[in-house]
Amino acid sequence: MVVGAGDWGDGESVVSLLGPAEIRELAGRLDLRPTKRLGQNFVIDGGTVRRIARVAEVSPDDVVIEVGPGLGSLTLALLPEARRVVAVEIDPVLAAQLPITVAGRAPSLADRLSVVRADAMTVRPGDLDAEPTTLVANLPYNVAVPVVLHLLAVLPSLRRGLVMVQSEVADRMAAGPGSKVYGIPSVKAAWYADVRRAGPVGRTVFWPVPNVDSGLVALTRREPPVTSASREEVFAVIDAAFAQRRKTLRAALATWAGSPPAAEAALRAAGVDPSARGEQLRVEDFARIAENRPTDG
Structure with missing residues (x-):
């Protein structure tokens, strides 16, 4: 044909x-x-x-x-x-x-x-x-x-x-x-x-x-990043980080973490500069931040 x-x-x-x-x-x-x-x-x-x-x-x-x-x-x-x-x-x-x-x-x-x-x-x-x-x-x-x-x-x-x-x-x-x-x-x-x-x-x-x-x-x-955080927990960090793009992560994640100092502590524990902005981070970085979210009490 x-x-x-x-x-x-x-x-x-x-x-x-x-x-x-x-x-x-x-x-x-x-x-x-x-x-x-x-x-x-x-x-x-x-x-x-x-x-x-x-x-x-x-x-x-x-x-x-x-x-x-x-x-x-x-x-x-x-x-x-x-x-x-x-x-x-x-x-x-x-x-x-x-x-x-x-x-x-x-x-x-x-x-x-x-x-x-x-x-x-x-x-x-x-x-x-x-x-x-x-x-x-x-x-x-x-x-x-x-x-x-x-x-x-x-x-x-x-x-x-x-x-x-x-x-x-x-x-x-x-x-x-x-x-x-x-x-x-x-x-x-x-x-x-x-x-x-x-x-x-x-x-x-x-x-x-x-x-x-x-x-x-x-x-x-591909396989997602190796992390103890769930996908939902990581995505919550991503959403918060980009909700106000011009803000530093310390400020952008304040509500997510409970306060700016708590956000800074989580970021430092994750090895991320608190003065950085979301557009500088890889998905693996967001996963580490999610792992280090402060817990109440």
């Missing part, structure tokens, strides 16, 4: 990708009006979804969880590469349509797809029919970071991910200590994974066209 510009895969696994005309026709048939509330910007460029599937390095053994598959552009590109794609979609109309689209454009691969109608922020392992190993998704800008952190927390089977997010969000997620955009998303993501930028994505590959550019973020799961 000859693979055309809008096709993807090889042999019996060739799928017919969605292009701009097909996306608009399908949206019209569903009476779909993309909403900012749900962050609905659909990818209409076949080259972009092929690129995402390639950069994600999905293997035939992988179970991919895709959040917000929308009309199925990226889903169709992932199906030839993965053992299974579990698509989590909050919109009931889109959730119902996706299996129909896949059956029509990738009939030999339709049995690889399962659709979970749910909010990704509430998904738990029991909601899925397989243990996902890889997250690949075009994430709504307003919920991208919470969704990624939630899935990494509740799905320990996830070993890596590639997500497309707003360019500024990508910068924040992948930033390192000392960067101007290093903050809560950077540190909390680093608890779970090594995070890096994996390339830019222009706004013209979407419909409707957003007013921002996007970027790809690659995540590779």
Whole structure:
């Protein structure tokens, strides 16, 4: 079979990708009006979804969880590469349509797809029919970071991910200590994974066209820092440290510790300069601070 510009895969696994005309026709048939509330910007460029599937390095053994598959552009590109794609979609109309689209454009691969109608922020392992190993998704800008952190927390089977997010969000997620955009998303993501930028994505590959550019973020799961503090305790320190970025850690952590002197004592016990600021610390530093929180009495 000859693979055309809008096709993807090889042999019996060739799928017919969605292009701009097909996306608009399908949206019209569903009476779909993309909403900012749900962050609905659909990818209409076949080259972009092929690129995402390639950069994600999905293997035939992988179970991919895709959040917000929308009309199925990226889903169709992932199906030839993965053992299974579990698509989590909050919109009931889109959730119902996706299996129909896949059956029509990738009939030999339709049995690889399962659709979970749910909010990704509430998904738990029991909601899925397989243990996902890889997250690949075009994430709504307003919920991208919470969704990624939630899935990494509740799905320990996830070993890596590639997500497309707003360019500024990508910068924040992948930033390192000392960067101007290093903050809560950077540190909390680093608890779970090594995070890096994996390339830019222009706004013209979407419909409707957003007013921002996007970027790809690659995540590779790693063990969290060795610490006696819980994740919740460490994250509480991170939240407090960045609540008032211009303040020193002695001042920023005063409420968390009970007083400025108590915060200074905890910081010194952790080997952290009390005059430092949160953007200078690694996730391991925050873990040591959490271990040294003063106790009452």
